[in-house]
Amino acid sequence: METIIQYDHSIIKLITSSSHHFMMGVVAGLAILYLVYKRRVTIYLLDFACYRPSDSYRLPMSMFKENNIVDNMDSESVAFQCKILEKSGFSEETCIPPSLARIPKTQSISFSTEEAVTIMNSAITDLFEKQNINPKTIDILITNSSLFCPTPSLSAMVINKFRMRSNIMSYHLSGMGCSAGLISVSLAKDLLRVHRSSLALIVSTEVLNLHWYTGKVPSMLLTNCLFRMGGAAILMSSRVQDKSRAKYELQHIVRTNKAHDDQSYFCVHQDVDLENKVGVSISRNILNVAGDALKENIASLGPLVLPFSEQFRYAFSLICHKLWTRERTRVYTPNFNKAFEHFCVHAGGRAVIQAIERNLKLRKQDVEASKMTLYKFGNTSSSSIWYELCYIEAKGKMKCGDRVWQIAFGSGFKCNSAVWKCAGDVGPEMVNPWRDIIHSYPVEVPDIVKIN
Structure with a gap:
């Protein structure tokens, strides 16, 4: 009997111990789930503002030609640039800084600084007024300008102008090309997830003054x-409290860098010509390089955004293409309209926009914002995708739940994508570079096949 009682006690002890371990496991599992959930920080885009140059800064073709002739530029170089501009998809309303409209042109550090300050201060002031933001509440500041990198930096200029806090985390990105805007978004996302309940300000621009090319090399004259x-x-x-007033929620950032490949690396690069004049050379292969980078970027982005049916059709066509004669089977191009309602394709050039439209089989309305941005403002480098988003908003097309795909290309060579989800209906705003002209758009801009 004593042995049986001891055995029963052992069983009870074992059961009790097992229950205790089970409960501890459940608690530990719940704790892990809580920590995982807690670590998922949602990143919001509260608002943005784009700089609208004064109408007095416009550069019509007649002025462009006259200024270059008066500046004693080689006649062949003038003719080449005019030929390119005629096919560029630009209107007569694109703008340059006043220093470059002078006769003769005036290029200096002081004029470049003035240009940067004018653009940055105007955009930031508009943004702060729209959101009623005190500059001292900004925790993270990121500026980007690919070619102009003065000392003190552009981020320091912003801090000085708006009297921001002394413990603000500030960064300046240079040499990253036109895709630097989305690289800045990626950096802000990572910092905001580490430094929770924070505000980040990104300022994207490019400064033209010092980098306006005055030589004879065609590949450099393109800029x-x-x-x-x-x-x-x-x-x-x-910040959790910003959810109700946010315009967009960040869904994905996908970055592709092809700098390991020599052709991609030298596709867009700064150099010195035989007359010792500095310029940025753009290779004839840029469309092919951009296409390869875009394919790689899409390969990473597709599984994150495309419905399973589109992924299956693409995978099946790829297998068929590899197994059978390649001329007889084509790789299926996924229908990205099933993943996105809006597209902001970097306005890097008319040929670039048309190539993406054709290769991704997008509709005319999908690239309308990109073409109109190129037409009205030209290629504003890293900020062009934000002018495009402004266009979509000004047209009243952005609805709650809509998904936006921003695509940007840059030297290196890079292709970066950002996916945003609209957090609420967005109506036309007073502070918008398209606000008083949107009724005139879209305008008809004839397509081109190739720029020689």
Whole structure:
């Protein structure tokens, strides 16, 4: 009997011990789930503002030609640039800083600084007024300008102008090309997830003054025909209380860098010509390089955003393409309209927009914002995708739940994507670079096949 009682006690002890371990396991599991959930920080885009240059900064074709002739530029170089501009998809309203409209042109550090300050301060002021933001509440500041990198930095200029806090986390990105705006968003996202309940301000611009090419090399003259004055300020947050007033929620950031490949690396690069004049050379292979980078970027982005049916059709067509004669089978291009309602394709050039439209089989309305941004403002580098988002909002097309795909290309060579989800219906706003002209758009811009 004593042995049986001891055995029963052992069983009870074992059961009790097992129950205790089970409960501890459940508690530990719940704790892990809680920590995992807690670590998922949602990143919001509260608002953004784009700089609108004064109408007096416009650069019509007649002025462009006259200024270059008066500046004693080689006649062949002038003719080449005019030919490119005629096919560029630009209107007569794209703008350059006043220093470059002078006769002769005036290029200096002081004029470049003045240009940067004018653009940044205007965009930031508009953004702060829209959101009623005190500059001292900004925790993270990120500026980006690919070619102009003065000392003190552009981020220091912003801190000085708006009297921001002494413990603000500030960064400046240079040499990253036109895709630097989305790299800044990626950096802000990572910082906001680490430093929770914070506000991040991003300022994206490019400064033209010092980098307007005055030589004779055609590949370097292209930059004079493509880049125009512009900039944007973007306010992001990881604060829970900002959910109700946020415009967009960040869904994905996908970055592709092809710098390991020599052709991609040298596709867009700064160099010195035989006359010792500095310029940025753009290779004839840029469309092919951009296409390869985009394919790689989409390969990473597709599984995150496309419905299973589209992924299956793509995978099946790829298998067929590899197993059978390649000429007889084509790889299926996924229908990205099933993943996105809106597209903001970097306005890097007319040929770039058309190539993406064709290769992704997008509709005319899908690239309308990109074409109209190129037409009205030109290629404003890293800020162009924000002018495009402004266009969509000004048209009243953005609805709650809509998904936006921003695509940007940059030297290196890079292709970056950002996916945003609209958090609420967005109506036309007073502070918008399209506000008083949107009724005139879209305008008809004839397509081109190729720029020689």
